[in-house]
Amino acid sequence: MPSASRRPFRPRDPLSFLLVSVLLAATAACEPEPLDDAERDGWLTGPEEERHMAIERQFGGFSATMWEVGYRYNVLYWAGEDRNWELAAYQIEKIRSAMENGFERRPAREPSAASFMETSLPSLESAVRERDPVLFEDRFLALTLSCNRCHADEGMGYARVTRPDHRAAPLGPPADDPAGGDR
Numbered sequence: 001m002p003s004a005s006r007r008p009f010r011p012r013d014p015l016s017f018l019l020v021s022v023l024l025a026a027t028a029a030c031e032p033e034p035l036d037d038a039e040r041d042g043w044l045t046g047p048e049e050e051r052h053m054a055i056e057r058q059f060g061g062f063s064a065t066m067w068e069v070g071y072r073y074n075v076l077y078w079a080g081e082d083r084n085w086e087l088a089a090y091q092i093e094k095i096r097s098a099m100e101n102g103f104e105r106r107p108a109r110e111p112s113a114a115s116f117m118e119t120s121l122p123s124l125e126s127a128v129r130e131r132d133p134v135l136f137e138d139r140f141l142a143l144t145l146s147c148n149r150c151h152a153d154e155g156m157g158y159a160r161v162t163r164p165d166h167r168a169a170p171l172g173p174p175a176d177d178p179a180g181g182d183r
Protein backbone atom coordinates (compact mmCIF):
# COMPACT_ATOMS: atom_id res chain seq x y z
CA MET A 1 0.00 0.00 0.00
CA PRO A 2 1.54 3.39 -1.01
CA SER A 3 2.34 5.74 1.81
CA ALA A 4 0.23 8.86 2.18
CA SER A 5 3.13 11.15 1.35
CA ARG A 6 3.64 9.57 -2.10
CA ARG A 7 0.02 9.79 -3.15
CA PRO A 8 -0.58 12.67 -5.65
CA PHE A 9 -2.46 15.56 -4.07
CA ARG A 10 -6.04 15.48 -5.28
CA PRO A 11 -8.38 17.35 -2.99
CA ARG A 12 -11.69 15.56 -2.66
CA ASP A 13 -13.84 17.93 -0.72
CA PRO A 14 -15.18 20.89 -2.73
CA LEU A 15 -13.64 23.54 -0.46
CA SER A 16 -10.06 22.25 -0.86
CA PHE A 17 -10.65 21.90 -4.59
CA LEU A 18 -11.79 25.52 -4.77
CA LEU A 19 -8.81 26.72 -2.73
CA VAL A 20 -6.31 24.89 -4.93
CA SER A 21 -7.98 26.25 -8.09
CA VAL A 22 -7.84 29.81 -6.77
CA LEU A 23 -4.18 29.40 -5.82
CA LEU A 24 -3.29 28.06 -9.27
CA ALA A 25 -5.15 30.92 -10.96
CA ALA A 26 -3.36 33.47 -8.73
CA THR A 27 0.04 31.97 -9.57
CA ALA A 28 -0.74 32.19 -13.28
CA ALA A 29 -1.80 35.83 -12.84
CA CYS A 30 1.60 36.63 -11.27
CA GLU A 31 3.51 35.59 -14.41
CA PRO A 32 4.96 38.84 -15.80
CA GLU A 33 3.66 39.77 -19.21
CA PRO A 34 6.56 40.94 -21.36
CA LEU A 35 5.91 44.51 -22.50
CA ASP A 36 7.83 46.52 -25.04
CA ASP A 37 8.99 50.05 -24.18
CA ALA A 38 6.11 51.76 -25.97
CA GLU A 39 3.54 49.74 -24.01
CA ARG A 40 5.19 50.23 -20.63
CA ASP A 41 4.64 53.98 -20.44
CA GLY A 42 7.57 54.18 -17.99
CA TRP A 43 10.72 56.24 -18.09
CA LEU A 44 13.17 53.39 -17.46
CA THR A 45 13.67 52.44 -21.09
CA GLY A 46 16.49 51.53 -23.44
CA PRO A 47 19.27 48.94 -23.20
CA GLU A 48 19.80 47.28 -19.83
CA GLU A 49 23.07 49.05 -19.05
CA GLU A 50 21.51 52.45 -19.66
CA ARG A 51 18.64 51.52 -17.37
CA HIS A 52 21.11 50.61 -14.61
CA MET A 53 22.87 53.94 -15.07
CA ALA A 54 19.55 55.76 -14.88
CA ILE A 55 18.70 53.98 -11.61
CA GLU A 56 22.10 54.92 -10.16
CA ARG A 57 21.59 58.54 -11.17
CA GLN A 58 18.12 58.64 -9.66
CA PHE A 59 19.30 57.15 -6.34
CA GLY A 60 21.95 59.88 -6.12
CA GLY A 61 25.33 59.76 -4.40
CA PHE A 62 26.24 60.70 -0.85
CA SER A 63 24.30 63.95 -0.78
CA ALA A 64 21.07 61.92 -1.05
CA THR A 65 22.27 59.97 2.01
CA MET A 66 22.99 63.20 3.87
CA TRP A 67 19.61 64.58 3.03
CA GLU A 68 18.01 61.62 4.77
CA VAL A 69 20.50 61.66 7.66
CA GLY A 70 19.92 65.40 8.20
CA TYR A 71 16.18 64.86 8.42
CA ARG A 72 16.53 61.91 10.78
CA TYR A 73 19.06 63.81 12.90
CA ASN A 74 16.40 66.48 13.40
CA VAL A 75 13.65 63.98 14.29
CA LEU A 76 16.08 62.18 16.61
CA TYR A 77 16.80 65.38 18.50
CA TRP A 78 13.13 66.19 19.12
CA ALA A 79 12.40 62.57 20.01
CA GLY A 80 15.00 62.92 22.78
CA GLU A 81 13.52 66.24 23.91
CA ASP A 82 10.10 64.56 24.03
CA ARG A 83 11.57 61.53 25.88
CA ASN A 84 10.09 59.46 23.06
CA TRP A 85 12.79 56.80 23.32
CA GLU A 86 11.19 54.37 20.88
CA LEU A 87 11.19 56.99 18.15
CA ALA A 88 14.76 57.99 19.02
CA ALA A 89 15.93 54.36 18.77
CA TYR A 90 14.11 54.00 15.46
CA GLN A 91 15.82 57.09 14.02
CA ILE A 92 19.26 55.90 15.12
CA GLU A 93 18.69 52.58 13.38
CA LYS A 94 17.53 54.38 10.22
CA ILE A 95 20.55 56.72 10.29
CA ARG A 96 22.80 53.68 10.53
CA SER A 97 21.20 51.95 7.53
CA ALA A 98 21.09 55.19 5.50
CA MET A 99 24.84 55.60 6.09
CA GLU A 100 25.52 51.98 5.14
CA ASN A 101 23.52 52.39 1.93
CA GLY A 102 25.52 55.56 1.27
CA PHE A 103 28.83 53.69 1.65
CA GLU A 104 27.55 51.13 -0.83
CA ARG A 105 27.12 53.95 -3.35
CA ARG A 106 30.25 55.89 -2.33
CA PRO A 107 32.79 53.54 -0.64
CA ALA A 108 35.44 56.28 -0.54
CA ARG A 109 33.39 58.15 2.12
CA GLU A 110 33.38 55.27 4.61
CA PRO A 111 36.79 55.72 6.31
CA SER A 112 35.99 59.33 7.37
CA ALA A 113 32.81 58.09 9.06
CA ALA A 114 34.51 55.41 11.18
CA SER A 115 34.26 57.19 14.55
CA PHE A 116 30.73 58.36 13.77
CA MET A 117 29.59 54.80 13.07
CA GLU A 118 31.64 52.99 15.68
CA THR A 119 31.62 55.44 18.59
CA SER A 120 29.28 58.43 18.37
CA LEU A 121 26.17 56.66 17.11
CA PRO A 122 26.45 53.62 19.45
CA SER A 123 27.12 55.93 22.45
CA LEU A 124 23.97 57.90 21.73
CA GLU A 125 22.13 54.63 21.23
CA SER A 126 23.07 53.47 24.71
CA ALA A 127 21.86 56.79 26.23
CA VAL A 128 18.54 56.17 24.46
CA ARG A 129 18.43 52.59 25.71
CA GLU A 130 19.03 53.86 29.24
CA ARG A 131 16.33 56.52 28.73
CA ASP A 132 18.66 59.08 30.25
CA PRO A 133 17.83 62.65 29.15
CA VAL A 134 21.06 64.19 30.51
CA LEU A 135 23.21 61.59 28.79
CA PHE A 136 21.15 62.07 25.66
CA GLU A 137 21.97 65.83 25.53
CA ASP A 138 25.62 65.10 26.09
CA ARG A 139 25.89 62.41 23.45
CA PHE A 140 23.74 64.23 20.94
CA LEU A 141 26.25 67.06 21.13
CA ALA A 142 29.09 64.55 20.65
CA LEU A 143 27.26 63.14 17.63
CA THR A 144 26.94 66.63 16.15
CA LEU A 145 30.67 67.18 16.56
CA SER A 146 31.23 63.85 14.85
CA CYS A 147 29.05 64.91 11.87
CA ASN A 148 31.16 68.05 11.56
CA ARG A 149 34.45 66.23 11.95
CA CYS A 150 33.59 64.08 8.97
CA HIS A 151 32.47 67.12 6.99
CA ALA A 152 35.84 68.75 7.69
CA ASP A 153 37.70 65.59 6.66
CA GLU A 154 35.68 65.38 3.46
CA GLY A 155 36.33 69.02 2.51
CA MET A 156 32.76 69.95 3.48
CA GLY A 157 33.59 72.09 6.52
CA TYR A 158 31.24 74.78 5.23
CA ALA A 159 28.29 72.37 5.80
CA ARG A 160 28.19 72.93 9.56
CA VAL A 161 25.65 70.83 11.42
CA THR A 162 24.02 72.64 14.34
CA ARG A 163 21.60 71.51 17.02
CA PRO A 164 18.06 71.82 15.60
CA ASP A 165 15.95 74.76 16.74
CA HIS A 166 12.72 73.67 15.10
CA ARG A 167 10.97 70.44 14.15
CA ALA A 168 11.52 69.34 10.56
CA ALA A 169 8.81 66.66 10.66
CA PRO A 170 5.15 66.68 11.67
CA LEU A 171 5.92 64.44 14.65
CA GLY A 172 5.25 65.75 18.13
CA PRO A 173 5.38 64.44 21.70
CA PRO A 174 3.48 61.20 22.38
CA ALA A 175 -0.24 61.74 23.00
CA ASP A 176 0.07 60.64 26.64
CA ASP A 177 2.88 63.12 27.36
CA PRO A 178 1.94 64.80 30.67
CA ALA A 179 3.29 68.09 29.29
CA GLY A 180 0.65 67.97 26.59
CA GLY A 181 1.28 68.66 22.92
CA ASP A 182 2.77 72.14 23.32
CA ARG A 183 6.36 71.34 24.09
Ligand code: HEC
Pocket: 061, 062, 063, 064, 066, 067, 069, 070, 073, 109, 110, 112, 113, 116, 143, 144, 146, 147, 148, 150, 151, 154, 156, 159, 161
Ligand atom coordinates in the same frame (compact mmCIF):
# COMPACT_ATOMS: atom_id res chain seq x y z
C1 HEC B 1 31.38 60.44 5.53
C2 HEC B 1 31.31 61.25 6.72
C3 HEC B 1 30.08 62.04 7.02
C4 HEC B 1 29.37 61.96 8.19
C5 HEC B 1 29.65 61.05 9.38
C6 HEC B 1 28.33 62.93 8.08
N1 HEC B 1 28.38 63.55 6.88
FE1 HEC B 1 27.05 64.93 6.17
N2 HEC B 1 28.08 65.10 4.47
C7 HEC B 1 29.18 64.35 4.12
C8 HEC B 1 29.55 64.63 2.75
C9 HEC B 1 30.69 63.97 1.99
C10 HEC B 1 28.64 65.59 2.27
C11 HEC B 1 28.57 66.16 0.85
C12 HEC B 1 27.83 65.14 0.01
C13 HEC B 1 27.89 65.36 -1.47
O1 HEC B 1 27.74 66.50 -1.92
O2 HEC B 1 28.04 64.36 -2.17
C14 HEC B 1 27.74 65.88 3.39
C15 HEC B 1 26.70 66.77 3.32
C16 HEC B 1 25.74 66.95 4.31
C17 HEC B 1 24.57 67.79 4.20
C18 HEC B 1 24.20 68.65 3.00
C19 HEC B 1 23.39 67.76 2.03
C20 HEC B 1 22.83 68.54 0.87
O3 HEC B 1 23.11 68.11 -0.28
O4 HEC B 1 22.13 69.52 1.09
C21 HEC B 1 23.85 67.66 5.35
C22 HEC B 1 22.52 68.30 5.71
C23 HEC B 1 24.60 66.74 6.19
N3 HEC B 1 25.72 66.32 5.52
C24 HEC B 1 24.18 66.36 7.44
C25 HEC B 1 24.90 65.50 8.26
C26 HEC B 1 24.51 65.18 9.61
C27 HEC B 1 23.32 65.76 10.34
C28 HEC B 1 25.44 64.29 10.06
C29 HEC B 1 25.51 63.63 11.39
C30 HEC B 1 24.29 63.08 11.97
C31 HEC B 1 26.37 64.04 8.99
N4 HEC B 1 26.03 64.81 7.92
C32 HEC B 1 27.41 63.15 9.08
C33 HEC B 1 29.85 63.44 4.92
C34 HEC B 1 29.44 63.05 6.19
